[in-house]
Amino acid sequence: xxxxxxxxxxxxxxxxxxxxxxxxxxxxxxxxxxxxxxxxxxxxxxxxxxxxxxxxxxxxxxxxxxxxxxxxxxxxxxxxxxxxxxxxxxxxxxxxxxxxxxxxxxxxxxxxxxxxxxxxxxxxxxxxxxxxxxxxxxxxxxxxxxxxxxxxxxxxxxxxxxxxxxxxxxxxxxxxxxxxxxxxxxxxxxxxxxxxxxxxxxxxxxxxxxxxxxxxxxxxxxxxxxxxxxxxxxxxxxxxxxxxxxxxxxxxxxxxxxxxxxxxxxxxxxxxxxxxxxxxxxxxxxxxxxxxxxxxxxxxxxxxxxxxxxxxxxxxxxxxxxxxx
Amino acid sequence: xxxxxxxxxxxxxxxxxxxxxxxxxxxxxxxxxxxxxxxxxxxxxxxxxxxxxxxxxxxxxxxxxxxxxxxxxxxxxxxxxxxxxxxxxxxxxxxxxxxxxxxxxxxxxxxxxxxxxxxxxxxxxxxxxxxxxxxxxxxxxxxxxxxxxxxxxxxxxxxxxxxxxxxxxxxxxxxxxxxxxxxxxxxxxxxxxxxxxxxxxxxxxxxxxxxxxxxxxxxxxxxxxxxxxxxxxxxxxxxxxxxxxxxxxxxxxxxxxxxxxxxxxxxxxxxxxxxxxxxxxxxxxxxxxxxxxxxxxxxxxxxxxxxxxxxxxxxxx
Numbered sequence: 001x002x003x004x005x006x007x008x009x010x011x012x013x014x015x016x017x018x019x020x021x022x023x024x025x026x027x028x029x030x031x032x033x034x035x036x037x038x039x040x041x042x043x044x045x046x047x048x049x050x051x052x053x054x055x056x057x058x059x060x061x062x063x064x065x066x067x068x069x070x071x072x073x074x075x076x077x078x079x080x081x082x083x084x085x086x087x088x089x090x091x092x093x094x095x096x097x098x099x100x101x102x103x104x105x106x107x108x109x110x111x112x113x114x115x116x117x118x119x120x121x122x123x124x125x126x127x128x129x130x131x132x133x134x135x136x137x138x139x140x141x142x143x144x145x146x147x148x149x150x151x152x153x154x155x156x157x158x159x160x161x162x163x164x165x166x167x168x169x170x171x172x173x174x175x176x177x178x179x180x181x182x183x184x185x186x187x188x189x190x191x192x193x194x195x196x197x198x199x200x201x202x203x204x205x206x207x208x209x210x211x212x213x214x215x216x217x218x219x220x221x222x223x224x225x226x227x228x229x230x231x232x233x234x235x236x237x238x239x240x241x242x243x244x245x246x247x248x249x250x251x252x253x254x255x256x257x258x259x260x261x262x263x264x265x266x267x268x269x270x271x272x273x274x275x276x277x278x279x280x281x282x283x284x285x286x287x288x289x290x291x292x293x294x295x296x297x298x299x300x301x302x303x304x305x306x307x308x309x310x311x312x313x314x315x316x317x318x319x320x321x322x323x324x325x
Numbered sequence: 326x327x328x329x330x331x332x333x334x335x336x337x338x339x340x341x342x343x344x345x346x347x348x349x350x351x352x353x354x355x356x357x358x359x360x361x362x363x364x365x366x367x368x369x370x371x372x373x374x375x376x377x378x379x380x381x382x383x384x385x386x387x388x389x390x391x392x393x394x395x396x397x398x399x400x401x402x403x404x405x406x407x408x409x410x411x412x413x414x415x416x417x418x419x420x421x422x423x424x425x426x427x428x429x430x431x432x433x434x435x436x437x438x439x440x441x442x443x444x445x446x447x448x449x450x451x452x453x454x455x456x457x458x459x460x461x462x463x464x465x466x467x468x469x470x471x472x473x474x475x476x477x478x479x480x481x482x483x484x485x486x487x488x489x490x491x492x493x494x495x496x497x498x499x500x501x502x503x504x505x506x507x508x509x510x511x512x513x514x515x516x517x518x519x520x521x522x523x524x525x526x527x528x529x530x531x532x533x534x535x536x537x538x539x540x541x542x543x544x545x546x547x548x549x550x551x552x553x554x555x556x557x558x559x560x561x562x563x564x565x566x567x568x569x570x571x572x573x574x575x576x577x578x579x580x581x582x583x584x585x586x587x588x589x590x591x592x593x594x595x596x597x598x599x600x601x602x603x604x605x606x607x608x609x610x611x612x613x614x615x616x617x618x619x620x621x622x623x624x625x626x627x628x629x630x631x632x633x634x635x636x637x638x639x640x641x642x
Contacts, residue, residue, distance in 0.1 A: 168539075170559030170567055175577060178587050180538035180558035187512035188544055192520065207496075207505060208539040208558075215509050229496050229505040229536075234563075239418035239498060253501045254414050263413070265502050315513050316474065318506040319467035320413035 009278075011067050013056055017275070020049045053274050060224070063247035065256050066232065068224040069204045070166075073278040075285065077104060077119030077162040080202060083285035084292070085110055088117065094147060098140025098177075102133045102169070103213070105148045107157070111293055116152035118145050118213065119162025119202070135204075136169040139182035142212045146186050149193060158196040158296050161213040166231060168209030183212040190215035191311060196299035198292055200270070201225045201257075202277075217311050218295045219265070221257040222284070223272040227265075228255040265318060358382050374594045383531065383551050383594055387433075388440040388457040391490055395598050396444035396453065403442040404479065405472035410437050413467070414501050422499040425461070433459045437468040438493070441476040443485065447602035449609070452480035454489040458532075463493035465536055466500040470507030473541070477514040486524040486605050487515075491542045495535020508540035515544050524608045526601065529556050529579065529588065543587070547604060549597070550579035550588045 010018055024045045031038040060068070068074070081088055088108030093099040105118025120137060123129030137145075145161075152159045168179055190197065199216035205227030221227065230238075232250040237243045254260065257269045270287050273280035299307060356367045363379035370377070374394055375384040386394070392401055416422040430436060438460040443452055454473050456463045473489065480487045496504040518525055527545040531554035538558050542548075550556060557577035565572060575581050582588040592600045 168558065170563050172564065172568065172572060172576065175557055175559065175564070176585055178543070178585070181543040181587055183539040183558075184508075184512065184541070184543040187509050187540055188516045188519070191513045191516040208508065208536055211505060211509060212539075215512075227502060229501050230498055235498050241419075249418075252414065252416055252418065253498070255501070260502055263501075263503065265506060312513050312517070315506060315510045318510055319470050319503055320411055320500075321467045321471055322409040322411050324407050324409055 009071065009073050011064070011071070013060070013064055014275075017049065017052050017056055020045065020052060024049065050274075057224075057274065057276065061247065062226070062250040062253075062256050062259075063232070065224050066204075066226050066250050068276050068278075069226045071203075071276070071278050072124075074203050075277055075281040076124070077121050077164055077202065079281060080162060080285055080288055081106075081108065081117050081119075083282060084289040085115075085117070086112065091148060091151075092144075094140045094143035096140065096143060098138065098144075100138050100141030100144060101131055102135050102165070103137040103141030103145055105145060107151075110160075110289070110296070113296070114155070114157045115160055115296070116148050116157050117160045117162070118148050120165035120210075120213075122164060122203070133169060135165045136167060137165060137209060137212070138169045138171075138174050139177040139179050142168075142182040142186050145213050146189060149186075149190065149197075153193050153195050156195060158198065158299070159193070159216075160292055161197070161199045161216065163199060163201045163205045163210045163214055163227070164203035165206050165209045166204055167206035168212065183208050186212045187215055191308070191315075194304045194308070196296060196307060197311070198295050198299070200288065200292070201227050201266075202288075206231060215311070215315065217299050217307055217314070218267045220268050220270055220291055220295075221260065221266050222270045222277060222288075223257055224276050225257060226250075226255040227257075227260055228253055263320075356384075359384070376594050381552065381593065383553070385458060385492075385531070386594070387459060388435070388455040388490075391455045392440065392442070392444070392453065394594070395446060395488075395601065396451070397446065397448065400445040401442055402444060403440065405441045405475045406436065408437075408468050408471045408475070410466060410468045412499075413503060414499070416499040416501070418499075425499070429460050433457070435460045437472070438463045438465070438497075439469045439472050441472045443479070446598065446605065449602060449605050450483075450485050451601075451605065452476050452483075452485045452487045454487070456490060456492045456537075458492040458494075461497060463537075464495065464497035464504075465493055465507050466497035466504045467507065469497075470504075470510050473511050474514040477511070477518050481514075481518045481521050481523065484521070484523060486526070486608065487518060488526050488528060488601060489541060490528045490530060491533040491537055492530045493533060493535070493537040495537060505536065508536050511541045512544060515541060519544075519546070524605065526604060528592075528597065528601075529582075530554050532556070534558070534560060547589045548587065549590050549592050549600065550582065551594055551597075552579055552591050554579045556582050556588075 027038055085108035088106055090106040104121045108115055108117055120135040121132050122135035123132040149159050197216040198218045199214045201221040203225050207230055232246040233243055235253060236245040236249040260266045261269055270291055273283045277284035353367055355364050356370050357364050358377040360382040361380035363377060365378050375386050410426050412423040435457055439454055439456050441454045454476050477487055525545050526547050527542050529542055529550040533542050533556045555577055579591050583591055
């Protein structure tokens, strides 16, 4: 991404790094214009930038990670699908009167193998975001997703889902069309699918709206993505009675990839480029592609029954409680 | 109207209004309906299953009372009571979750927000889960998920129908993602129950919202609801805030869901046991051409009924 454009979306904690980077750029230009050799200084400054980058991105608070997960330039479902597939075709509609632009999907080819891909789609700018409802899917979106999954099941294609939503759409129309029922039905039916299912949280994993396409054999998360039971803002408003306490809520809820790995709720963390996925989207896509492919190959070695049994056990053991005699 | 009439009328009406406002019920002997204000002798109200005798308003029923209402006397065999809540995230908002659990346990006498067990309903075996709104708003955490899964798995094994009385504000935030995953976990157990061609009926009571609506509350082969219960996915306030407009009348009620095809029947509480028993009986295996299977099946059922009663007797002794 061009540097000027990146500045428009700069997060507070990215600023010192960005300043240093632009200073290096300036020195480079000056040196080129005046034909002076500054390679020593530049190497020194770049080493400093690299340490700074590691410091900043290595010690992000959960609230800062949430900002990164919601970064307007973070690669979206369609970005990743286009980057990782050899070819792909979008499929539309739930066959019940709706086509939800907030949840997209289609058939494609990954390393030559046909797969079905789908995920929440946020907009790239305000206009696009309004059209895509900020990635908040309606019941029709979840029904389209299930239709695609059943399609994959029929033709033996692995299912790859990508989570990136603030939550399922909360509106009068969504309630009228059965938002709860649509999500619930997906949760149950996904346990019965015969093909491998791999879910990746690429940005924001918001509650039931995320889980509605997230019952998988493998659950992967990008390093700076988050997955949460309720948005920290909502949680702060309800439990702290103060929406400004959302940074506290973000820490308390344990929403980062590292926390969720520790709790045993996800299978793997996908490392992001040094300045997060939005700085080097293609590098992030390459990481994703490799992880998906390894998991597809691994899951394909199992029998259908084995996969279904393991999928059941995977979710069955989630939960922490005491057992008294 | 003459001036004298006007004074006379005024005298008649004023004290009556005051009286109604002042009416307070000192102890548990009498109960006042929250909706119509009718006062009833508590014993009568209980006999009518806490449904107002005047306006039919359904007051909240706790889980023990609900089990008494639905399950044949002396046949309830509790399950899952040994599963108890902990504080996996060491969650602390304005109060530590650990302390919250203790307080609710002391206040309600419950160990968590659901009671599960096996019993008979009009002589037919049933796996029953009853959520209790008094315990942290019936919120779904690891314990609710585990107890319901144990219940559903037992039902699948023994080929029992499952009924869950839902009453919940949704996922329990204090357990973070662990509570969200209970939605998937319970749905998985229901998938196995349903793949075995067994009957599952959730009964939606006031209120059923959030993660419970987006999982087991909506997964019934048949779905019943109590009259005028609030049922929905997103909270009213959330929707009002995002839309900045008034919501349609009767939005997110049992009647609204019935109208839009998400509920099969609205059943008054006083008819619930009869209706459930009738539905379960209608879904018993029926093989007109293989009468020997019917015999074996009913023999197994009878045998189980006896064993449930015996175990119960042993426990009460």
